[in-house]
Amino acid sequence: MSDIAFVTGASGFVGSAVARRLKEKGFGLRLAVRASSRLDNVEGLGAEIVTADMKDRDGLTKAMQGARYLFHVAADYRLWARDPEEIVRNNLEGTRAVMLAARAAGVERIVYTSSVATLKARTDGVAVDETCRHTAATAIGAYKRSKLVAERLVEEMVGAGLPAVIVNPSTPIGPRDIKPTPTGRIIVEAATGKIPAFVDTGLNLVHVDDVAAGHLLALEKGRIGESYILGGEDVSLRQMLAVIAGLVGRKAPTINLPRAPLYPIAWIAEAMAMLTGKEPFVTADALKMAKYHMFFSSAKARCELGYSARPYAEALADALAWFKAAGYLK
Numbered sequence: 001m002s003d004i005a006f007v008t009g010a011s012g013f014v015g016s017a018v019a020r021r022l023k024e025k026g027f028g029l030r031l032a033v034r035a036s037s038r039l040d041n042v043e044g045l046g047a048e049i050v051t052a053d054m055k056d057r058d059g060l061t062k063a064m065q066g067a068r069y070l071f072h073v074a075a076d077y078r079l080w081a082r083d084p085e086e087i088v089r090n091n092l093e094g095t096r097a098v099m100l101a102a103r104a105a106g107v108e109r110i111v112y113t114s115s116v117a118t119l120k121a122r123t124d125g126v127a128v129d130e131t132c133r134h135t136a137a138t139a140i141g142a143y144k145r146s147k148l149v150a151e152r153l154v155e156e157m158v159g160a161g162l163p164a165v166i167v168n169p170s171t172p173i174g175p176r177d178i179k180p181t182p183t184g185r186i187i188v189e190a191a192t193g194k195i196p197a198f199v200d201t202g203l204n205l206v207h208v209d210d211v212a213a214g215h216l217l218a219l220e221k222g223r224i225g226e227s228y229i230l231g232g233e234d235v236s237l238r239q240m241l242a243v244i245a246g247l248v249g250r251k252a253p254t255i256n257l258p259r260a261p262l263y264p265i266a267w268i269a270e271a272m273a274m275l276t277g278k279e280p281f282v283t284a285d286a287l288k289m290a291k292y293h294m295f296f297s298s299a300k301a302r303c304e305l306g307y308s309a310r311p312y313a314e315a316l317a318d319a320l321a322w323f324k325a326a327g328y329l330k
Helices: 014-024 057-064 084-105 143-158 182-191 208-221 237-248 260-276 284-290 299-305 312-327
Strands: 002-008 028-033 048-052 067-074 107-112 162-167 171-173 201-208 228-229 233-237
Touching: 002 014, 014 028, 014 067, 014 171, 014 208, 028 057, 048 162, 067 084, 067 208, 084 107, 084 143, 084 233, 107 208, 143 162, 143 284, 162 208, 171 182, 171 208, 171 312, 182 237, 182 312, 201 237, 201 312, 208 228, 208 299, 228 299, 237 312, 260 284, 299 312
Parallel strands: 002 028, 002 067, 028 048, 067 107, 107 162, 162 228, 171 201
Antiparallel strands: 201 233
16 A cells, blocks of 8 residues: 555645645545635545644544645635734644644654745845745735744744654746636736736746645655745746736736835725725735845755756746636636
8 A cells, every 4th residue: 555645735726736746656645625625626636535624633633544644735825814813823723733633643754835935035136045034023914924933833843853844835836726826816817918017026936846846855855844945937027927928929018117106006905805805906015025026046955855947937838728728818
């Protein structure tokens, strides 16, 4: 019988990519999903599906019995909520329950999916590595704070014997982004001509399947307690939008918007969101973050894990092909 890998968040974008990679490598799969989750991304994998609440420690302990490995990929990935602290609670307490359950179930090795959100990017375009860490005072927005406190919790538990390796994906893009993620929404809106301008910012784009491969390399070669950035290429938002435009046959946007005049628009959008419950198209936190170029170095993962990533343009092409086939680009 193959070794069983337990994957949380398995129906999601990154989680399903990890599950597919595990399947390719011959692992047995036990996939944890929420009761409300769409299962499109895990159909045909021949996996055991379990419904689990990420804060139900006892239920998770039972579900993990017999699993040798854990990939904790699940997260509350929202950049806005009516109650921002709900995001922090979900990611911190969910991580605590999952890690305690893994320890109780005797899981041998854990890969914890954190994020580059825990790392402090720069304004001058220089890529940062795993040593450039945020503090609670410097992390902008509830999501970044949530991932920061959850990562620090895992590090504390490693100090008490938890066999966990931490990975920090940058900005994954590619197929099966069913929600879609905030970056996926940018790709869809750019492809359908709804982004006529841009702000001066940048991000690190990586194919979701390369991120998944990095998870398995971390399982195999990662050092317990260490963190590894799983990134791709650094690119300005303007470059990203131009490549998308070229792939879909549209004209690339050329208007560079200053951030300051956009704040009143963001405040109005957030006020409307409080009434409707729908995530605003722009937030004040997003504008604050845009001041930084989210550029990251994967040198440590390349050196220690043998990690690699394909060019970001290929990842964008794969994302667009999937969004088109799935009907998102109407």
